[in-house]
Amino acid sequence: MNPKLQVSASPHTRGMMTTGKIMSLVIAALMPACVMGVLSFGLHALLVLVVSTASSVAAEYFYEKLLHKESTIRDGSAAVTGLLIGMNMPPQIDLWIPCLGSVFAIIVIKQLYGGLGKNFMNPALGARCFLLISFSAKMTTFTGGRGVWKLVTEVPATTDALSGATPLAYLKAGQTFDLKALLFGNCMGCIGEVSAIALLIGGIFLLTMRVIRIRIPGSYLGCFAVLTLITAIVRGYQDPVLYTLQQLCAGGLMLGAWFMATDYVTSPITARGQIVFGCALGFLTWVFRLIGSGAEGVSYSIIFMNLLVPVIEQYTRPVAAGMVRLNRENRRLMRQKKKEARRLKAAGKKEKDA
Amino acid sequence: MRKFTFRGGVHPYDGKELTAEKPVRVLEAGAELTFLLSQHIGAPAKCIVKKGDRVLEGQMIAEAGGFVSAPVFSSVSGTVKGIEKRRTVTGAVTDAVIVQNDFEHEKVPFDALPGMEAYSALRQASRSERAEYNLVTRPAAEALELIRPDERLAKLDKKEILERIRSAGIVGMGGAGFPTHVKLSPADPEKIDFILVNGSECEPYVTCDYRLMCDRPGELIAGLKAVLKLFGSAKGVFCIEDNKPQAIRILTEALGREENIYVAPCRTKYPEGAERSLIKAITSRDVNSRMLPADAGCIVINVSTAFAIFEAVFLGQPLYRRLLTISGDAVVNPENFYVPTGVAFGEIVEKAGGFLQTPEKLIAGGPMMGFAQSDFSQVVTKTSSALTAFRYDLVSRYKETACINCGRCVDACPARLVPSHLADMVQKKQMEKFEENYGLECVNCGSCSWSCPAGRPLAALVNQGRQTILAARRKAR
Numbered sequence: 001m002n003p004k005l006q007v008s009a010s011p012h013t014r015g016m017m018t019t020g021k022i023m024s025l026v027i028a029a030l031m032p033a034c035v036m037g038v039l040s041f042g043l044h045a046l047l048v049l050v051v052s053t054a055s056s057v058a059a060e061y062f063y064e065k066l067l068h069k070e071s072t073i074r075d076g077s078a079a080v081t082g083l084l085i086g087m088n089m090p091p092q093i094d095l096w097i098p099c100l101g102s103v104f105a106i107i108v109i110k111q112l113y114g115g116l117g118k119n120f121m122n123p124a125l126g127a128r129c130f131l132l133i134s135f136s137a138k139m140t141t142f143t144g145g146r147g148v149w150k151l152v153t154e155v156p157a158t159t160d161a162l163s164g165a166t167p168l169a170y171l172k173a174g175q176t177f178d179l180k181a182l183l184f185g186n187c188m189g190c191i192g193e194v195s196a197i198a199l200l201i202g203g204i205f206l207l208t209m210r211v212i213r214i215r216i217p218g219s220y221l222g223c224f225a226v227l228t229l230i231t232a233i234v235r236g237y238q239d240p241v242l243y244t245l246q247q248l249c250a251g252g253l254m255l256g257a258w259f260m261a262t263d264y265v266t267s268p269i270t271a272r273g274q275i276v277f278g279c280a281l282g283f284l285t286w287v288f289r290l291i292g293s294g295a296e297g298v299s300y301s302i303i304f305m306n307l308l309v310p311v312i313e314q315y316t317r318p319v320a321a322g323m324v325r326l327n328r329e330n331r332r333l334m335r336q337k338k339k340e341a342r343r344l345k346a347a348g349k350k351e352k353d354a
Numbered sequence: 355m356r357k358f359t360f361r362g363g364v365h366p367y368d369g370k371e372l373t374a375e376k377p378v379r380v381l382e383a384g385a386e387l388t389f390l391l392s393q394h395i396g397a398p399a400k401c402i403v404k405k406g407d408r409v410l411e412g413q414m415i416a417e418a419g420g421f422v423s424a425p426v427f428s429s430v431s432g433t434v435k436g437i438e439k440r441r442t443v444t445g446a447v448t449d450a451v452i453v454q455n456d457f458e459h460e461k462v463p464f465d466a467l468p469g470m471e472a473y474s475a476l477r478q479a480s481r482s483e484r485a486e487y488n489l490v491t492r493p494a495a496e497a498l499e500l501i502r503p504d505e506r507l508a509k510l511d512k513k514e515i516l517e518r519i520r521s522a523g524i525v526g527m528g529g530a531g532f533p534t535h536v537k538l539s540p541a542d543p544e545k546i547d548f549i550l551v552n553g554s555e556c557e558p559y560v561t562c563d564y565r566l567m568c569d570r571p572g573e574l575i576a577g578l579k580a581v582l583k584l585f586g587s588a589k590g591v592f593c594i595e596d597n598k599p600q601a602i603r604i605l606t607e608a609l610g611r612e613e614n615i616y617v618a619p620c621r622t623k624y625p626e627g628a629e630r631s632l633i634k635a636i637t638s639r640d641v642n643s644r645m646l647p648a649d650a651g652c653i654v655i656n657v658s659t660a661f662a663i664f665e666a667v668f669l670g671q672p673l674y675r676r677l678l679t680i681s682g683d684a685v686v687n688p689e690n691f692y693v694p695t696g697v698a699f700g701e702i703v704e705k706a707g708g709f710l711q712t713p714e715k716l717i718a719g720g721p722m723m724g725f726a727q728s729d730f731s732q733v734v735t736k737t738s739s740a741l742t743a744f745r746y747d748l749v750s751r752y753k754e755t756a757c758i759n760c761g762r763c764v765d766a767c768p769a770r771l772v773p774s775h776l777a778d779m780v781q782k783k784q785m786e787k788f789e790e791n792y793g794l795e796c797v798n799c800g801s802c803s804w805s806c807p808a809g810r811p812l813a814a815l816v817n818q819g820r821q822t823i824l825a826a827r828r829k830a831r
Binding site for chain 2: 004005007008011012013014021072075118264267269274319321323334
């Protein structure tokens with residue numbers, strides 16, 4: 001025996017990707033949007049992002065310390081959650097609100113269900129919805145901002161930075177909004193969602209780094225765009241294509257589609273499941289935004305679909321190579337056989353007991 | 355050019371540059387050789403020598419123990435020292451014949467086909483007496499000129515070819531070790547339309563098949579022609595990954611205007627060389643765990659096997675030598691050796707210059723599907739394609755963390771499974787659910803474990819579930 005030789009099952013080599021690296025890449029991909037948010041809204045926005053991230057990591061650290069569990073803050077998932085919460089905050093929010101949101105996300109939504117990989121709902125979105133319901137006034141008031149844009153651009157006629165109406169509110173009323181402003185973050189909204197182009201860059205970065213697949217964002221945005229275009233045509237809006245583009249770029253859709261809906265833990269693992277998931281998200285967001293009474297619906301769509309993930313996974317399970325999908329009759333027979341086996345087992349147990 | 359490929363798979367670092375372009379060296383056997391009697395799938399061979407017997411190089415020392423079995427031959431001349439129990443690389447216990455080498459190199463005469471004298475002479479000439487020599491690259495045209503396969507095969511009938519393959523003890527040399535004569539006797543030979551010569555060699559670090567394709571193209575073509583003779587309507591295909599352009603070029607040129615044989619370049623991806631993946635890539639036919647490749651009209655033989663078939667059919671030489679790659683970052687001189695079977699791993703390591711540093715992992719085979727060894731006493735068998743040694747063991751340093759449901763294993767699985775869910779089912783002992791979710795279709799290629807960012811041993815878990823079910827089935831029978 002050679003004591004140094006390790007024996008283990010194959011394979012004896014591993015790929016380079018680790019959970020920590022994936023999370024770092026996600027944080028890197030979120031950076032352009034964060035930078036645009038800070039540029040648009042000033043230093044307070046930066047403070048919000050830092051506080052939410054730090055409190056999220058701290059919450060995870062102390063919870064695990066308290067329970068004598070191994071610390072998982074190094075895998076970066078808590079930092080991603082915290083950063084996403086910060087990006088979902090209005091720019092002038094009181095700092096204790098993102099802090100509370102982070103603690104809620106980490107402890108109630110993530111850790112109480114078993115920590116990383118076990119949560120049934122996207123923690124950042126869960127926290128956002130919790131805050132929206134609990135502090136709706138604070139969470140929907142958008143004041144201040146325009147940061148550097150005040151210096152470099154003309155104020156578009158339709159926007160008034162101080163009144164605080166978000167682009168989605170304009171769109172809801174059937175009005176249009178300057179697309180360029182939406183793309184570059186010259187508008188009101190949450191810190192992380194102001195610049196559609198920064199989010200798109202982040203999303204494409206994740207795609208090229210193979211962190212995410214196009215299936216979820218593609219089917220989500222595609223489905224939503226088609227439905228919106230049809231609605232715009234039916235309702236007789238002036239420029240349906242422009243209206244659709246504005247809907248796509250406004251509000252939390254880009255952030256949600258590229259960074260929240262693609263959260264591994266709370267999206268289906270199967271390829272077909274991901275497409276079903278994306279399409280359902282597109283449909284729900286369309287219902288919330290264009291049919292329902294509110295202007296925004298991305299967060300609610302995503303957390304609603306999060307709950308359906310196990311069902312979607314079950315029904316979209318791939319059929320192994322060379323195997324035939326069982327038809328209904330075969331499935332029935334199989335169930336019957338299983339029932340019979342269980343009955344026999346139970347009977348045998350009873351006999352044994354007697 | 356069209357490239358053949360399949361769904362799934364991964365791209366591990368292949369380390370082939372360490373050995374690919376080095377000429378093959380012959381490794382002479384040491385003082386003591388150990389011949390395992392179970393070097394194949396099926397019944398172990400039955401020993402026909404006893405302690406004290408003198409055996410010659412190429413002499414049969416154990417006969418086939420049934421139809422699905424293969425005889426074993428001595429690779430040196432010497433005396434039988436004893437018959438002992440030994441472990442195979444996978445840990446199973448089997449009988450082994452220990453032979454004391456007398457270094458006389460006395461050979462049994464082989465039953466070569468008439469007219470092969472010139473070729474045999476060339477083979478002899480290319481090796482200087484007893485010294486270590488290089489296996490030089492020999493152009494296909496030159497070899498084919500001497501072998502003239504079509505002419506000689508015309509004089510053989512199917513039975514004779516099969517008998518020559520059977521009595522030479524040829525088994526699948528890619529690793530599985532399925533007796534080749536059984537593989538070549540499907541229920542309906544007319545239904546076979548593809549003979550795939552598996553030269554993809556997707557296993558990282560292994561280059562012995564590549565060397566064979568570059569150095570002995572003519573012989574490989576002759577071997578394949580012998581197999582094609584058994585099947586009326588089959589086409590022969592050399593399947594080679596596109597990271598071996600040299601091999602593709604040499605074989606394409608060697609085949610020239612051959613009607614029935616062609617080269618299929620495959621996209622480089624692990625596990626291209628797994629039987630089911632290869633069939634899928636070349637013919638788009640699916641094979642599941644209950645089917646044999648023959649049910650999909652295909653027979654897959656490894657490049658080394660094709661070479662052994664050539665030697666058996668044309669030269670009457672049994673299988674007791676093979677090419678073996680020794681590689682890995684712990685080895686001083688990674689290279690390819692032409693080794694006799696029965697040589698201990700420790701001897702090969704010595705011939706390769708020893709270790710730079712005590713390795714943490716010694717693997718019989720490559721790093722993706724090989725078997726980790728706990729010492730150097732294992733010996734070369736007909737199926738040993740490689741020996742790899744690594745300074746650091748990545749796997750034991752990896753800490754397993756929680757599954758984040760990222761789906762990389764699903765994307766990597768060539769059998770279209772959901773490995774992370776299957777592994778969960780095994781851990782929770784839900785065997786019925788495991789079976790329902792096609793757990794038995796796993797080919798244990800290890801792509802899922804390789805790609806898992808949480809470092810979960812997915813392949814090991816799924817394989818454990820599979821073995822549990824199969825064992826229960828065997829017990830029930």
